Amino acid sequence: MDFLFIIQQSLSSAIGVNTIIFALAAIGLNMHFGYTGLLNFGQAGFLAVGAYTTAVLVVSFDFSLWAALGMSVLASVLFALLLGVPTLRLRADYLAIVTIAAAEIVRQIARSATFNDTLGGSDGITGKFGKAYFDLNPFTEGLETPILRFSPNDLWVVITGWLLVAAVLGFMWLIVNSPWGRVLKAIREDEEAVRSIGKNVYLYKMQSLILGGVIGSFGGAVYALSRQSVQPDNYSTFLTFFAYTVLILGGAARVFSPVIGSIIFWFLLVFVEQVLRQAVEQNYIPDWLINANQVSQVRFMLVGLGLMLLMVFRPQGIFGDKKELALDARA
Amino acid sequence: MHAPNSTYAAEAKKALVALDPRPGVDKPDPIIVAEGIKRTFGGLTAVDVTKMQVQRHSITALIGPNGAGKTTLFNLLTGFDRAQSGSWTFNGNEISKTPPHKIARQGMVRTFQLTKSLYRLTVMDNMRLAATAQRGESIFLSPLRFVWGSQEKEITERAESLLERFKLIDKKDDFAAALSGGQRKLLEMARALMVNPEIVMLDEPMAGVNPALKQSLLGHIRSLRDDGMTVLFVEHDMDMVRDISDWVVVMAQGQIVAEGEPHEVMKDQAVIDAYLGAHHDMTLETEDR
Amino acid sequence: MITGWGLARIPGISYPLDVEESHLIVRSVTKMKSTENRSANSLFTSLGRLLVIFTLALLTPLLLSTQASAEEVTTFGGTVLDSAKKPLEGVVLVVRDTTSELGTVTTDAEGRWSYSVEKTGNYWVKLDVNTLPSGQGLTEGAGEEKKVIVFSLGKTLTVLFPIGEGAERVSNFDRTMQLVVDGAILGLVIALAALGLNLVFGTTGLTNFAHGEMLTLGGLLAYFFSAVVGLPVIAAIPVAILAAAFIGGFLQDRFLWKPLRRRGTGLIAMLVVSIGFAILVRYFFLFIFGGDTRQLPQYAGQEGLTFGPVSITPKSIITTSIGIILLVLATLWLLRTRMGKASRAVADNPALASASGVEVERVIRAVWILSAILASYAGMMITVNQGVSFLMGQDNLLLIFAAVTLGGLGTANGAVVGSLVIGLFIQLSTLVIPTELKYVGALFVLIVILLVRPQGILGKKDRVG
Known part of the structure; x- marks a missing residue:
């Protein structure tokens, strides 16, 4: 086996673009689920809104990229309002069902032939809408080392992406450790109690939904920019589920955990795939057991199993402190 | 029987003692005035209170057999439940349509029967x-x-x-x-005070509290009134009711059946009927939440 | 193949390529990259009563794969059948890439055509409608040009052109009647699944995201006993139901959920566990079954019977009747039997039920088994009529959730009412909105109803405090 190659691929992935995208998605979820207790299962919808607004405005409406990025924030705020107004007064499971439905609505509309002209149908939009951003790329050469490997564009995305993540984390740290964050945590524990001492729970839940959604939409914008394309089926429920896996892996309700979770998730995902792939190719694993095409299926089976085991045995995440943060202490 | 040990307590006593002890009687200085509150769940009428007033600076107890609608009335007054009809004011402000957090901000703060500490x-x-x-x-x-x-x-x-x-x-x-159960009750009361309330509404403050803590809890409740707050509480513990309340309101089957001073009201035939008549139910029902 | 009732295919959580749009239906069985490629061979066009023809989804790739010279080329092709499912010979298809026309192919006596390319990229296949016999045309909504995306070489891709009786327009009344029937049948499928979901939710509080996989389990078991073991469908289904009750009901509860209840795992944690379980099981099904949609060998292409304006296949009539019987039996079980009553007591108040001598764990086990029977049968209904793929559960889960939410979480009759509403709404909405957006409409209505009546149609308003 080519272990160096496996390590290079895994490490590059662990700090790569996907890690950044899922870290942002999971930071938003952390705001919703970790701090406020909102069961948002439509995070993929927020990413889709961020990605599509950016791409569509540039490609179809001749916006400048920067204006489009600004509009994508606005669009995700609107999306959050749309989800929140009907559901935030209801029981938690209703929010879960409505958000998952809304994210599907977004994806279905994006991929529908009816709106093919603006949204690109099931193929999505591919184009140079990120030109203004890549024009700023100072790197003419990529990174080529035994343990890390990035193309020039990827390197630019990775560096700016991590700066964005750092800025978002800093902001998160400030607000969750403020009285505002305290109200959110209290709402997670018991809404009624928070109401009884005079806080407008609905307002705070809405603010949390918006803020976490906007952070998620940043992830969507990174997704779109890094690939210079948007495709509707990248924003399926799976994205949301994997973002939850990332969040729980790192341990919900801690500021840095989504980033740690995302790094571990992508490292393991690529590592397992590469090891399996090589094992299959070199016949360490017989073909009747797993063939080359089934490698990624096995990998996702492991993701599912991993999520189950984590939730049961380490709900506080890999590095979490159990007594502090067993999710769902109320049961 | 503890003697009232503050001017507020003395005034409340004085104001209430002169009253005609009948259901819905007008109070000289009411902080809560409620009229025609009705709440039904399906076919069951949980609360049907034609009139109720709570005297300012008093400790008023709300008692009654299980299922009498005490907690539901609490929920309605504090905005945690919506009545089908009726209106009530707090300090003269209509609050029957006001959401709970705004009621709390106006100075009416409640606690819960099952403590809601933020774990x-x-x-x-x-x-x-x-x-x-x-x-x-x-x-x-x-x-x-x-x-x-x-x-x-x-x-x-x-x-x-x-x-x-x-x-x-x-x-x-x-x-x-x-924290222990009793400490959570204390915390919840202390937390309510952080809001700077004018009236504190306690839903079964003694439930699940060990006897050693009960006395200190009683002292705390009394001190609330002495600090100028009004206290309205739901309780099953008759000793406590007798011990600290200035006025008692008795509910049965959603209605107020009697009102009066603690020692007098216990002798009221309507109260005895309410409890005896409900005896059958009491053994069968679990605690209403 | 039936077309009538339009599939309970919620726009699957993600299949990139779908029939209902004027792109092509590609099957790329091989490369499975999470959200990307999917078997989108979803035969489903569900355009009301228009007879949708679709190619023998199973056969084509098999035939094609024998011709594909591995590694160097990717072959795409398909079978063109007329509205009566007879192969059409001599239909001309034009293949082009982004820049130029590459060539034309003509269907053979079996209606088959194929074209091989040597480079990855985007290709387009255009069906020359002028070469279709008179009276035949592409079904409404199906474009004459399909896009083929070749991700990698050495594959075979299927391109479908659904053909119906072209020019003939169906009256609105007839169409409505057909849609009502289709909608009611779809509603029944959802109801079977939703009832089980709601019972489990009621008794254990679990919002089970893996419930859709019970449908797939049912479908796969039916396929196994019918196509692999070789039982006739009528025998395979009862056997498959028993197996599903054992695997999806007994085993699942005994070895997954019961231990979790014992540990005192919280409800939200269990919900997340069910998501993990759904992912695990779904990819396991893909692993063993592959990405195809497969038909049962029996009754695959059955002629529809016509009742006035409504056309319905015999197999659909039979599976629907059995479904109704199962639903009635389940309701009777809930209302009449001791165990059923106990299950409602547990749903109402587990502690009280337990104190009153109800064996809560036994009741929960019974509910799981019932839930597995109902859901797996729902999967079998879909399988018999439209075929089975590993995505069946995922495709239906949101509809089931929507139905349950609409009817009122945790209420048994609410689930049934909600399902019928959803089923009918989905089908009837195609009268006014594009078919491809019908699920969007349904989910949208769900949100609107929650605004007006948050507790659902039959749900009781939560008592606060």
Whole structure:
């Protein structure tokens, strides 16, 4: 086996673009689920809104990229309002069902032939809408080392992406450790109690939904920019589920955990795939057991199993402190 | 029987003693005035109160057999449930359509029968949370510690003095989940006080509290009134009712069947009927929540 | 193949390529990259009563794969059948890439055509409608040009052109009647699944995201006993139901959920566990079954019977009747039997039920088994009529959730009412909105109803405090 190659691929992935995208998605979820207790299962919808607004405005409406990025924030705020107004007064499971439905609505509309002209149908939009951003790329050469490997564009995305993540984390740290964050945590524990001492729970839940959604939409914008394309089926429920896996892996309700979770998730995902792939190719694993095409299926089976085991045995995440943060202490 | 030991207590006693003890009687200085409250669940009428007033600066007990509608009435008054009809005012302000958090901000704060401590917040954070008008609770100002830091310090000091009074100061950095049942009751009461309420509504403050703590809890409730607050509480513990209340309101099957001073009202035939008549139900029903 | 009732295919959580749009239906069985490629061979066009023809989804790739010279080329092709499912010979298809026309192919006596390319990229296949016999045309909504995306070489891709009786327009009344029938049948499928979901939710509080996989389990078991073991469908289904009750009901509860209840795992944690379980099981099904949609060998292409304006296949009539019987039996079980009553008591108040001598764990086990029977049968209904793929559960889960939410979480009759409403709404909405957006409409209505009546149609308003 080519272990160096496996390590290079895994490490590059662990700090790569996907890690950044899922870290942002999971930071938003952390705001919703970790701090406020909102069961948002439509995070993929927020990413889709961020990605599509950016791409569509540039490609179809001749916006400048920067204006489009600004509009994508606005669009995700609107999306959050749309989800929140009907559901935030209801029981938690209703929010879960409505958000998952809304994210599907977004994806279905994006991929529908009816709106093919603006949204690109099931193929999505591919184009140079990120030109203004890549024009700023100072790197003419990529990174080529035994343990890390990035193309020039990827390197630019990775560096700016991590700066964005750092800025978002800093902001998160400030607000969750403020009285505002305290109200959110209290709402997670018991809404009624928070109401009884005079806080407008609905307002705070809405603010949390918006803020976490906007952070998620940043992830969507990174997704779109890094690939210079948007495709509707990248924003399926799976994205949301994997973002939850990332969040729980790192341990919900801690500021840095989504980033740690995302790094571990992508490292393991690529590592397992590469090891399996090589094992299959070199016949360490017989073909009747797993063939080359089934490698990624096995990998996702492991993701599912991993999520189950984590939730049961380490709900506080890999590095979490159990007594502090067993999710769902109320049961 | 404890003698009233403050001017508020004395005044409340004096005002109430002159009253004609009948259901719905007008109080000389009411803080809550309610009329025609009706709440049904399906076919069951949970609350049907034609008239009820609560005297300011008094300790008023709300008693009655299980299923009498006491907790439902509490929920309605504090905005946690919506009545089909009726209106009620707090300090003269109509609040029958007001959401619970706004009622709390006006100074009517309740506790719950099953304590609602915020388990994964520390005792201190439970307290600080309840302070009103915090600048740092605005999403826009929250990242700016220099804006809310000084206020936070004041709040912390106030919380510490309350925790000291409620003998919880040693626990201030523990998670609320680590407290005993009785300590949670205390915390919940202390937290309610952080709101600076005019009236404190306690839903079964003695339930699940061990006898050793009961006396100190009684003292705390009395001291609330002595500090100028009004207390309305639901309780099953008749000794406690007799011990500390200035006035008792008796409910049965959703209606107020009697009112009066604690010692008098217990002798009322309607009250005896309510309890005996409900005896059959009491053995079968579980605690209403 | 039936077309009538339009599939309970919620726009699957993600299949990139779908029939209902004027792109092509590609099957790329091989490369399975999470959200990307999917078997989108979803035969489903569900355009009301228009007879949708679709190619023998199973056969084509098999035939094609024998011709594909591995590694160097990717072959795409398909079978063109007329509205009566007879192969059409001599239909001309034009293949082009982004820049130029590459060539034309003509269907053979079996209606088959194929074209091989040597480079990855985007290709387009255009069906020359002028070469279709008179009276035949592409079904409404199906474009004459399909896009083929070749991700990698050495594959075979299927391109479908659904053909119906072209020019003939169906009256609105007839169409409405057909849609009502289709909608009611779809509603029944959802109801079977939703009832089980709601019972489990009621008794254990679990919002089970893996419930859709019970449908797939049912479908796969039916396929196994019918196509692999070789039982006739009528025998395979009862056997498959028993197996599903054992695997999806007994085993699942015994070895997954019961231990979790014992541990005192919280409800939200269990919900997340069910998501993990759904992912695990779904990819396991893909692993063993592959990405195809497969038909049962029996009754695959059955002629529809016509009742006035409504056309319905015999197999659909039979599976629907059995479904109704199962639903009635389940309701009787809930209302009449001791165990059924106990299950409602547990749903109402587990502690009280337990104190009154109800064996809560036994009741929960019974509910799981019932839930597995109902859901797996729902999967079998879909399988018999439209075929089975590993995505069946995922495709239907949101509809089931929507139905349950609409009817009122945790209420048994609410689930049934909600399902019928959803089923009918989905089908009837195609009268006014594009078929491809019908699920969007349904989910949108769900949100609107929650605004007006948050507790659902039959749900009781939560008592606060």
